[in-house]
Amino acid sequence: MQQLSVKAIEEAGAPVRQADVVVIGAGACGLAAALAARDAGAGVLVIEQDDQARGTTAMTWGMLPGAGTRYQRALGIEDTPECFAADIMKKSDDQADPVVVAAVARGSGPAIEWLSDRHGLTFQLLDDVLYPGHSRHRYHVPLSRTGAELQQSLFDAARRAGADFLFGARITTLYRDADDSVKAVGCRLADGGEQTIACAAVVLATGGYGGNPEAIRAHIPAMADAAYCGHDGSRGDALAWGRDLNAALGDLGAYQGHCVVDESRLPLTWTLIIEGGIQVNHLGQRFSNEMSGYSEQAAAVLRQPGGTAFTVYDERSERLALRYADYRQVQESGAIRQADSIEALAQAMSVPQGALASVFAGIEQCAREDRPDAFGRRFRADQLLRPPYRAVRLRGALFHTQGGLCVDEHARVLRAADGAAFPNVYAGGGAARGISGPDASGYLGGNGLVTAVVLGRLAGGSAARAAGFAAQTEFTGGSDA
Ligand SMILES: Cc1cc2nc3c(=O)[nH]c(=O)nc-3n(C[C@H](O)[C@H](O)[C@H](O)COP(=O)(O)OP(=O)(O)OC[C@H]3O[C@@H](n4cnc5c(N)ncnc54)[C@H](O)[C@@H]3O)c2cc1C
Numbered sequence: 001m002q003q004l005s006v007k008a009i010e011e012a013g014a015p016v017r018q019a020d021v022v023v024i025g026a027g028a029c030g031l032a033a034a035l036a037a038r039d040a041g042a043g044v045l046v047i048e049q050d051d052q053a054r055g056t057t058a059m060t061w062g063m064l065p066g067a068g069t070r071y072q073r074a075l076g077i078e079d080t081p082e083c084f085a086a087d088i089m090k091k092s093d094d095q096a097d098p099v100v101v102a103a104v105a106r107g108s109g110p111a112i113e114w115l116s117d118r119h120g121l122t123f124q125l126l127d128d129v130l131y132p133g134h135s136r137h138r139y140h141v142p143l144s145r146t147g148a149e150l151q152q153s154l155f156d157a158a159r160r161a162g163a164d165f166l167f168g169a170r171i172t173t174l175y176r177d178a179d180d181s182v183k184a185v186g187c188r189l190a191d192g193g194e195q196t197i198a199c200a201a202v203v204l205a206t207g208g209y210g211g212n213p214e215a216i217r218a219h220i221p222a223m224a225d226a227a228y229c230g231h232d233g234s235r236g237d238a239l240a241w242g243r244d245l246n247a248a249l250g251d252l253g254a255y256q257g258h259c260v261v262d263e264s265r266l267p268l269t270w271t272l273i274i275e276g277g278i279q280v281n282h283l284g285q286r287f288s289n290e291m292s293g294y295s296e297q298a299a300a301v302l303r304q305p306g307g308t309a310f311t312v313y314d315e316r317s318e319r320l321a322l323r324y325a326d327y328r329q330v331q332e333s334g335a336i337r338q339a340d341s342i343e344a345l346a347q348a349m350s351v352p353q354g355a356l357a358s359v360f361a362g363i364e365q366c367a368r369e370d371r372p373d374a375f376g377r378r379f380r381a382d383q384l385l386r387p388p389y390r391a392v393r394l395r396g397a398l399f400h401t402q403g404g405l406c407v408d409e410h411a412r413v414l415r416a417a418d419g420a421a422f423p424n425v426y427a428g429g430g431a432a433r434g435i436s437g438p439d440a441s442g443y444l445g446g447n448g449l450v451t452a453v454v455l456g457r458l459a460g461g462s463a464a465r466a467a468g469f470a471a472q473t474e475f476t477g478g479s480d481a
Contacts, residue, residue, distance in 0.1 A: 004237055005173050006244035009183045012175040018198035019045035019164070020467035021460070022185055023205055024171045024237075027055025028449055029429025029456035030205030031154035032111070035119055036460030037203075038161040040471035044460075045197065046163055047187060049170035049233055053155040056207055056231040056400055056430065057452065060147030061269070061324065063126070063139040064453060065446035066112035067105055071125040071140060079136040081105040088435050091133040091293070091444040095437030097250070100455075103409035104435055107454040112140050114457070119157035121150075128320060129271045131445040132293045139446060145324055150449075169195070174202065174241050174425075180415075181423045200467035201424040203459045204413070205452075208401035208430030209236025210255070219252040219403065222299045222440075225307070226257070227265055227397040234400065238431035242405045245425070248416040250433035254402035256443045257298025259394040261335045262308050267399075268392055269324050270294045270445075275317035276383030278363070279394075281309045284346060284355030289375035295436075295443035298396035308395050310349050314385045330392065337391045345389045360385070400448055402434035411459035424466040428455025 021037040023030045026048035037044045046053075066072075067084035085105035089096060115121040123140040130137060142149035159165070166187075173186035175196070184198045209215040211234040217224045242249055259279075260267050273279070273290045279297070280286050281304040288300045301309045321327040330336065339345035342360055346353040366372065367379040405427045406414045412421035413432075429452030436442040461471035 003172065004240040006241055007173055007175055009175045009177045012184045012186065013194070013196045015184055015196045015198040019043050020200050020469070021203065021463045022047060022197060022199035023203040023460070024185065025055065025205035025207060025431070026053035026155065026165065027205060027207055027429060028057040028151065028154060028452035029431070030203065031158045032453045032456030033203040033205055033426070033428065033460030033463065034158045034163040035161055036457045036471065037464040038158070038163055039118070040461060040464035040469040042464040042467050042469045044163040045166060046158065047166045047169050047171055047185070047197070049168070051168050053165070054151060054231070056234060057449070058148045058151040059231065060150070060449060061145060062141045062147040062150040063446050064112065064141070064150070064449045065134070065138045066108040066140050067136070067138055068109040069112050069140065071112070071123060072138065075125060075127055077127070077137050079138055081109070083136060084108060084138065087133055087135050088444050088447070092435065092437030092442030095442060096435045097433065099409050100407065101435045103458065104450055104454045107457065108450050111454050111457050115157070119161065121153045121157065129274050131270065131274065132291050133444045171237070179423060180245070182425055201426065201463035203463050204238040204241065204405065204425065204427040204431045205429055205456060205459070206237045206431050207231060207234040208404065209239055210234045210398050210401050212236045215239065216398065220255055220401070223255065223257065223398045226298065226302060227260055227395055229258070229260055229265055229267065229397045230400045234430060238405055238427060242413070245422065246416050247422070248406035248414045248419065250403060250406045251436065251438050252403035253439050254434060254436045254442060255295070255440050256399040256402065256448055257295045257440050258397050258399050259294065259298055259301055259311065260397040261330055261333065262393045262395045263335060264333050265397070266326055266330050266333060268311060268330060268394060269321050269327055271321050272311055272313040272317050275313070275320060276379065276385055277311055277313035277317055278359070279309045279311050280351065280356065280359060282306055282351055284351035284359065286359055286375065289377040291377050293441065293443065294445070296441040298398070299440060301394060302396035308393055310391045310393050312345070312385065312389060312391045314390060315388045316386065318390055335392050339389050340387050345391060349391050400430055402436040402443060402447065404430065404432045404434070407432045407455065410462045411455045412462060424463070426459035426463050428452060428459045
């Protein structure tokens with residue numbers, strides 16, 4: 001493991017090149033930052049440890065929430081930043097930073113229109129399924145509904161905009177002066193060589209620490225034994241530099257959990273649950289309100305006997321899931337059990353028949369009496385499961401972490417001692433403290449990509465300004481710092 005550190009600028013080797021803005025990491029956050037800095041006219045160098053720009057972003061469903069967009073208006077959906085911010089705060093039980101939440105919600109719609117109108121990305125609004133915690137349809141997705149397309153089109157846009165890229169280079173060292181300004185970065189190249197690159201400002205877009213088992217054991221012990229399904233490069237490098245810089249760190253216990261197919265680790269879309277699906281354990285019993293949110297459900301599944309559970313759904317809800325490439329992969333993998341009756345389903349799942357039958361009966365009764373069940377979930381009559389049934393065995397998984405460097409509404413990294421901003425260090429996405437409060441239950445679907453894109457955009461604009469360029473200000477009230 002290479003040592004990560006922050007050193008005095010005097011210790012840096014002679015720089016081989018220099019850039020106005022150095023962006024570390026080429027996921028959604030880094031690429032949005034690069035686009036914003038290029039829009040302002042700054043020279044941008046994006047440095048990525050992998051040999052291509054993928055990150056966790058390429059593994060997503062590309063579900064990027066935005067409030068008040070023309071895509072929503074075209075479908076008659078009324079939404080505002082205030083409404084989105086209220087949903088985020090409610091999900092986090094009011095424990096997320098309201099200043100950053102307001103900045104992200106305010107910047108979310110404009111960011112989608114900016115990516116579309118100025119940088120040529122294509123979005124469609126998901127208006128079929130309303131995810132838990134969102135009071136409006138506001139997920140904007142690429143046409144293929146994949147993060148791979150979102151990531152590729154962000155990368156293509158950044159290249160078109162004139163950002164430079166250095167691949168296969170892991171940044172290990174930040175070099176700062178006596179005023180805590182980062183003046184250069186040091187990287188280790190794939191061939192073992194080292195380089196120093198001078199900069200006027202730096203954006204930390206290195207993702208979270210889900211790929212660092214030690215950090216997960218320390219900050220999120222409940223997920224220490226969970227399958228990790230994010231990018232291996234999320235090793236928490238920004239955290240290590242943050243500690244060295246004496247930066248403020250926040251909400252390190254926050255994360256996005258999800259459920260993945262036990263055998264293949266393929267994610268199973270939550271659409272199935274939203275459309276009336278349920279989860280039962282190996283005793284044939286339900287154990288939670290699945291509609292609270294998929295993130296917290298991962299730990300609930302891990303607490304079940306054997307650490308696994310089944311998602312049970314039907315052919316009707318499967319039709320919606322089939323729009324997602326990864327559901328079709330789950331289908332092809334042979335993980336889906338099918339049955340025409342509850343008895344046959346129990347047999348296919350190897351769970352007690354009586355227990356499963358009473359789960360179905362209980363749900364029917366609650367729906368008929370229009371009351372919530374023992375876990376607080378309400379079932380609509382038109383969503384009650386009907387044969388033919390489906391079931392998939394799942395395991396709780398960790399997708400990405402949401403804690404990190406505390407930033408303000410300009411994506412400036414803040415000092416631990418007095419909360420003041422560092423002069424030229426910015427962060428977003430998985431590297432920064434997110435908007436989900438202190439644990440998994442505060443994760444509102446989309447909090448990952450929206451903080452990557454919006455904080456990335458803010459970070460890029462702020463970094464360009466620190467480098468002496470006049471960045472655009474129309475996308476957020478918080479951009480004139
Ligand atoms: C299966 C899955 C599905 C998901 N679906 C969604 C979704 O639909 N919507 C949503 O909002 N969120 C989703 N998420 C969460 C989302 O992936 C993240 O929140 C988001 O991608 C974070 O973006 P990022 O740019 O911060 O990090 P990343 O995309 O991970 O990019 C960070 C980059 O930094 C590089 N890097 C790290 N350290 C260094 C270093 N020292 N030097 C050089 N390079 C470095 C890494 O290699 C990586 O390429 C999902 C996550 C998973 C795992």
